Amino acid sequence: MKRNRIYAVVCIICFIFIIVCLLLPNTITSLINIISPKDIKWASKTIINPYQEIDFNTAEFIPGISHEHCTSQKKLENAYNRGIRFFAITNYQPSAPNYPLTGYNSPYEDWSDSKADKLITRYNVGSYKDFIDVLGNQVRIRDLLGAPNAEKTLFIGSETHISQPGSTYGSANHQPPLGGIPSTHKNLINWRKAFPLPYQNIDAFIFNAKRCMILNDGGLLIINHSYNISELKKWINLGCEGMEIYNNYYDELINKRFQKAWDTLLTEGYRLWGFAVVDWEEVRQPIKGCNLIVGNMKGFTKEQKELQCLRAYKRGQFFASWYGRMRVQELSSNNVIGKVVFKLLYPAKILAKTNNREITFESTNTAEVNLLNDESYIRFEATDGLDYLWTNPMFIEQ
Ligand SMILES: [Zn+2]
Numbered sequence: 001m002k003r004n005r006i007y008a009v010v011c012i013i014c015f016i017f018i019i020v021c022l023l024l025p026n027t028i029t030s031l032i033n034i035i036s037p038k039d040i041k042w043a044s045k046t047i048i049n050p051y052q053e054i055d056f057n058t059a060e061f062i063p064g065i066s067h068e069h070c071t072s073q074k075k076l077e078n079a080y081n082r083g084i085r086f087f088a089i090t091n092y093q094p095s096a097p098n099y100p101l102t103g104y105n106s107p108y109e110d111w112s113d114s115k116a117d118k119l120i121t122r123y124n125v126g127s128y129k130d131f132i133d134v135l136g137n138q139v140r141i142r143d144l145l146g147a148p149n150a151e152k153t154l155f156i157g158s159e160t161h162i163s164q165p166g167s168t169y170g171s172a173n174h175q176p177p178l179g180g181i182p183s184t185h186k187n188l189i190n191w192r193k194a195f196p197l198p199y200q201n202i203d204a205f206i207f208n209a210k211r212c213m214i215l216n217d218g219g220l221l222i223i224n225h226s227y228n229i230s231e232l233k234k235w236i237n238l239g240c241e242g243m244e245i246y247n248n249y250y251d252e253l254i255n256k257r258f259q260k261a262w263d264t265l266l267t268e269g270y271r272l273w274g275f276a277v278v279d280w281e282e283v284r285q286p287i288k289g290c291n292l293i294v295g296n297m298k299g300f301t302k303e304q305k306e307l308q309c310l311r312a313y314k315r316g317q318f319f320a321s322w323y324g325r326m327r328v329q330e331l332s333s334n335n336v337i338g339k340v341v342f343k344l345l346y347p348a349k350i351l352a353k354t355n356n357r358e359i360t361f362e363s364t365n366t367a368e369v370n371l372l373n374d375e376s377y378i379r380f381e382a383t384d385g386l387d388y389l390w391t392n393p394m395f396i397e398q
Pocket residue numbers: 067069090151279280
C-alpha cells in the first residue's frame with residue numbers, strides 16, 4: 001500500500017516536470033518580449049528604402065507624366081501649365097514614341113500598308129511648338145525634359161494596357177509585334193510576314209519593349225489602370241515594375257480598387273512602384289495625376305536630367321501625387337531598430353500602411369513608425385486637404 005503511494009507521488013512529479021518542460025520555452029519567450037519589445041531581431045533585418053540615397057535638402061522635385069495622351073499642342077500646354085516638367089507622353093494609333101518633343105516625321109507600318117505589302121504611311125510624332133505659358137513666359141519645346149514612351153493595347157489573351165517610359169519601341173495601330181518602329185526608326189519589318197495575327201503577342205511585346213529601352217538602369221514597363229489581380233501578377237512576372245494607383249480617367253471608387261490591388265500584391269511579396277496619371281485629360285475635372293520625381297540633379301545637362309528622371313522611375317524615387325505640390329523633407333529608415341521616419345515640409349494628415357496595419361497621424365509633419373517583426377513593407381499617404389501624395393513602399397527583408 002505504501003509502495004503504491006510512492007509510485008503515485010513519483011508519477012505526479014514526473015507529470016508536473018513534463019508540463020513545466022513544455023511550457024518553459026514559451027515562458028522564456030514571453031519574458032524576453034516583456035524585457036525587450038518585438039524589434040529585438042532588427043539587427044538582422046534590412047529595410048530596402050528606395051529614397052535612401054536622396055538628399056532631400058538639395059533634391060530637385062520634378063512633376064512628371066508616365067501615361068498621358070498629349071495629342072495636340074493645347075494638351076501639351078495644359079500639362080505644362082498644370083506644372084508638368086518631365087514629358088514621357090503616351091499616344092497610340094500608332095503607338096509610336098513621342099520623342100523628341102520637337103518632332104520627327106517617320107514612316108511606320110500601317111494595316112493598309114501591310115495588306116498592300118508596301119510602306120507608304122508616314123506619321124508626325126511630337127512636333128509641338130514653342131508657346132507662352134500662363135505666367136507670360138516663353139517656353140521652348142527643345143528645353144523641355146522628355147523621354148520616349150507609348151501606350152500599348154490589344155494584346156492576345158490580355159485586356160491590359162502597358163506604358164513603356166524609356167522605350168522607343170513603336171507599333172502601328174496596335175498590331176505589329178515585330179514590325180513598327182525600332183529604336184533606329186528604320187529597318188521596318190513587315191509584321192504580316194513576321195506575325196500573321198492582328199494583335200500583339202505579349203512575349204514579343206515584352207521582348208521588343210525591353211530591347212528598345214534607351215537605358216539599362218532606367219525606364220520600365222508600367223501596367224495601366226488595372227485592379228485585376230491575376231492580370232497584374234501575369235504582367236509583373238513578365239517584367240513589369242510599376243502599376244497605376246491613381247488614374248484620373250476613373251472615378252474614386254475604381255481608384256480605391258487600384259490602391260487596394262497594390263496593397264494586396266505588396267502583402268503577397270510582389271515589389272512594384274505606384275504611379276499617378278491623367279491618361280485622358282478632358283474626361284474628369286479637376287485634372288489630377290503626376291509623378292513627383294525626386295533627385296539630386298545639380299549641374300546636370302538637360303539630356304542627363306532626362307536619363308535621371310527615367311532612372312528615378314525605375315528606382316521608385318518619386319511620389320505618386322494629384323498635383324505634385326506637397327514636399328517631402330525626409331523618408332528615412334533605421335535598419336538597427338526598425339524605425340521609419342516620414343517628414344513633410346508642413347503639417348498634413350498622414351497614413352502609414354503596412355501588410356498588417358494602418359496608422360493615422362492627424363495634422364503633423366512627422367510620422368514615425370516602429371516596425372513589427374512580421375511586417376514586410378511600409379508605405380505612406382498624405383493629404384493637406386488640397387493635394388494627395390503617396391510614397392513608394394519600403395520593403396523589409398526577413
Ligand atoms: Zn491611355
